[in-house]
Amino acid sequence: MAVRYRNFQPVDTDSLLTLWDQARTAGYAPVYSLAEVLASCNQDHAITASDGDQIVGFAVGRTAHEQGWVVLLMVSDTHQGQGIGGRLLGELEIDMAKAGITKLSMLVADDGKSGVLEKAGFADLKHLKYFEREVSVSEKEREILTNLGGRVLARDLWGKIAGMKNEKEMLERRLVLPLADSRLAETFGVEPPKAIVLFGPPGTGKTTFAKAVASRLDWPFIEVFPSRLAGDPSGLAGGLREVFNTVNELENGVVFIDEVEEIASKRKGDPPSPTQGVTNELLKLIPAFREKPGHLLVVATNYIRALDDAFLRHGRFDYVIPIGLPDEEARRSIWGRYIPATALPNIDLDELVSRSAGFSPADIEYAARKASQRALEQSVYEAQADTSESSTTATHHYLWAIGDTRRTVSDEIIGEFEQDIKSVGRL
Numbered sequence: 126m127a128v129r130y131r132n133f134q135p136v137d138t139d140s141l142l143t144l145w146d147q148a149r150t151a152g153y154a155p156v157y158s159l160a161e162v163l164a165s166c167n168q169d170h171a172i173t174a175s176d177g178d179q180i181v182g183f184a185v186g187r188t189a190h191e192q193g194w195v196v197l198l199m200v201s202d203t204h205q206g207q208g209i210g211g212r213l214l215g216e217l218e219i220d221m222a223k224a225g226i227t228k229l230s231m232l233v234a235d236d237g238k239s240g241v242l243e244k245a246g247f248a249d250l251k252h253l254k255y256f257e258r259e260v261s262v263s264e265k266e267r268e269i270l271t272n273l274g275g276r277v278l279a280r281d282l283w284g285k286i287a288g289m290k291n292e293k294e295m296l297e298r299r300l301v302l303p304l305a306d307s308r309l310a311e312t313f314g315v316e317p318p319k320a321i322v323l324f325g326p327p328g329t330g331k332t333t334f335a336k337a338v339a340s341r342l343d344w345p346f347i348e349v350f351p352s353r354l355a356g357d358p359s360g361l362a363g364g365l366r367e368v369f370n371t372v373n374e375l376e377n378g379v380v381f382i383d384e385v386e387e388i389a390s391k392r393k394g395d396p397p398s399p400t401q402g403v404t405n406e407l408l409k410l411i412p413a414f415r416e417k418p419g420h421l422l423v424v425a426t427n428y429i430r431a432l433d434d435a436f437l438r439h440g441r442f443d444y445v446i447p448i449g450l451p452d453e454e455a456r457r458s459i460w461g462r463y464i465p466a467t468a469l470p471n472i473d474l475d476e477l478v479s480r481s482a483g484f485s486p487a488d489i490e491y492a493a494r495k496a497s498q499r500a501l502e503q504s505v506y507e508a509q510a511d512t513s514e515s516s517t518t519a520t521h522h523y524l525w526a527i528g529d530t531r532r533t534v535s536d537e538i539i540g541e542f543e544q545d546i547k548s549v550g551r552l
């Protein structure tokens with residue numbers, strides 16, 4: 126009897142499942158999951174081959190703009206070698222051409238059984254490799270995240286932090302390792318951290334590190350802005366509680382509170398200050414937050430001395446981590462970021478790096494902009510016969526700008542910071 130080809134119908138589903146199981150048992154490694162294939166059967170394009178009452182093959186495809194993808198091509202063991210695969214592809218192509226495709230593609234396992242495709246006119250592009258990764262946030266979570274103002278960050282932020290080797294290694298070992306593989310941590314009796322404090326002078330990269338940790342873990346990043354919560358109908362304390370509750374609905378998340386001293390400063394005075402209720406609320410929220418795995422609270426402060434003593438007491442924060450001024454390598458990279466690419470090869474970076482010791486990243490940015498502005502003005506208003514002056518920035522512009530920039534972080538602040546590391550640092 127002749128094999129017939131027609132569009133897939135829902136009643137064919139059982140046969141497809143049977144063939145799928147047969148093929149899997151025989152070692153077939155499908156690229157698309159069964160759920161994907163079934164979705165395309167019902168919504169996209171699918172052809173069924175039947176021989177009398179027996180269903181003997183399927184071709185399933187979906188379109189992506191002008192490119193069509195074959196998501197399944199399968200012929201029963203009993204009907205191999207009869208050209209059914211090729212016919213199925215032909216019928217599928219006709220069906221999909223109506224959707225405007227100009228190209229039909231297929232991914233197959235690299236096991237050499239692609240003869241039917243070559244016969245059907247498909248070229249084997251052997252230089253291709255297949256990559257895949259899980260999407261970290263589900264559709265439902267995305268909605269929760271949007272409501273929280275949270276987002277999934279780019280994946281490479283960790284690698285973009287230049288220098289700061291000690292800080293990075295510390296965070297990698299204490300935070301990322303146990304959080305990324307909590308089962309391994311458990312084997313060693315390590316309780317993954319739930320909350321940390323980052324402290325250090327302004328502009329040293331605390332926010333940058335908090336984001337980089339989220340990026341490294343591939344967890345969504347949720348920044349809490351106390352100033353925005355203040356407008357909440359239930360007040361700042363209520364708003365804070367609401368955020369923490371909502372975060373609990375996410376499987377994973379890094380919650381970040383910057384300038385936490387604003388809402389957790391030393392409780393003092395009688396009558397109590399308005400922020401006292403908020404400090405109390407936060408103190409209550411942290412233990413509850415700690416109970417749920419898969420979440421990390423990061424708070425940052427420039428002024429750890431102002432924090433309420435109870436806040437830093439053991440049991441709330443696992444680590445209290447200092448983030449200091451950028452080291453040489455970090456300064457080099459930050460300079461590199463602000464110097465025009467055309468100027469960079471002629472700049473004495475070593476000199477800039479050593480002369481900018483004690484600068485914060487923000488100071489470097491400021492000095493770099495100032496140097497650029499000066500070079501621009503000079504080239505327009507002062508360039509006369511002197512052709513030795515290049516048409517971009519030069520080392521001397523930067524050195525001048527460094528000399529003209531006041532460090533944000535004074536020696537006094539550095540002194541205090543070093544004392545703080547001794548008195549409250551906890552690594």
Ligand SMILES: Nc1ncnc2c1ncn2[C@@H]1O[C@H](COP(=O)(O)OP(=O)(O)OP(=O)(O)O)[C@@H](O)[C@H]1O
Pocket residue numbers: 285286287288289326327328329330331332333334383427451455458459486487
């Ligand atoms: N190690 C680094 N490598 C490259 N750029 C950095 C590094 N550290 C900080 N920066 C850059 O410096 C700027 C300031 O960093 P960031 O905002 O993280 O500091 P902060 O400690 O959070 O500051 P603040 O105390 O003002 O909140 C950012 O533009 C950041 O991208």
Ligand SMILES: [Mg+2]
Pocket residue numbers: 331332333383425
């Ligand atoms: Mg910050």
